[in-house]
Amino acid sequence: AECDHYAADITRTFPVSGQFNEPQKQLYQLVLDAQYAAIAEIKPGTPWNIAHEASVSVLTKGLVKLGLLKGRTAKLIKDEAYKAFYMHRIGHWLGMDVHDVGDYKINDEWRLLEPGMVLTIEPGLYIPSDCATVDEQWRGIGIRIEDDVLVTEDGHEILTSLVPKSVEAIEALMQAA
Template identity: 50%
Template sequence: REGYGTIVGSGNAATTLHYVFNDQPCKDGDLLLIDAGAEYEYYTGDITRTWPVSGKFTPVQAKVYQGVLNLEKSLIDYVKPGVPFKSLQEKTVEYMTDMMIDLNLLKGTRQQLIDSLAYKKYYPHGVSHYLGMDVHDSGLHVINGEPRNLEAGMAFTIEPGLYIPADDESAPKELRGIGIRIEDNIVVTKTGSENLTASCPKEIAEMEALIGRA
């Protein structure tokens, strides 16, 4: 059964984190973001994929998508026992801030933009949450005042994203209305991690080929 209320947003609706109306018409040129998960034996998945309605990413969409995907894959590779949980978010904020500078969304140095929280304008959420019997499962991030390290058996999401509202006149015109999130479900193993949702396509070529067959 459905693990939680599915989020389906196209075009500018994809820039809303938890878009619940799910009634925005899909138009050529839009990106479609779907955040969904099934429950099995009381445990739920939580997957997000974003793809082009037309079946092919525009060059600008592809650049942003590939940037988010590169980060997501690097974070998954980084996961292993002993890694501080908080470092996942720290690495994400640094990468996304650099990406915003590169895309001319923000101006300033990386550290200035992080210290001022300016990056939150386009990346306002955490990159991970525990996953289990609840889609946002309970679990401590700090133990006895110390940041918690990853341990074998932990399950959580990795879900970077970038959201640029269509009415944001400070953003380059070609970026307005782009909302992208890529989310997988990760389990920490004794030596690294296992991606439980690895079979769900996310590479640009895979997505375009899959849509082309629909």
């Protein structure tokens, strides 16, 4: 969506049936928890990559708990084992374009967030249908939850906060449709 020449970028995942089945619900909640953890890191002076690292930590711990990954969380993160299911970074700049211009690093250091910057926070999990390393119940599930976040003087504001995203809110919206 665009308004007054500024772009927005938002993603929600909806269950086709109108209700999440249990594996879908567990993965959806894991992605939502990762998004909450990433958004909590958004404030002035925080390096760009910290939100991504928060999402990776939550997702990797959750994937171990659910049995999709096996091993110690720290080693799985170091080995980037999560990338089999989470192959992109946490987000991108937002402004006059959906993927707006701007450096993520300056002089080989992650850029510090500043008031007025707008970025997306969009963790996801994508389990291939033919993934033989996971139980069949997880296969073919893909989830992304994306919001637009403004860095404020003392923290952040979620610009897309009125769009439903909890499991309950998504299911209620699907029932109303």
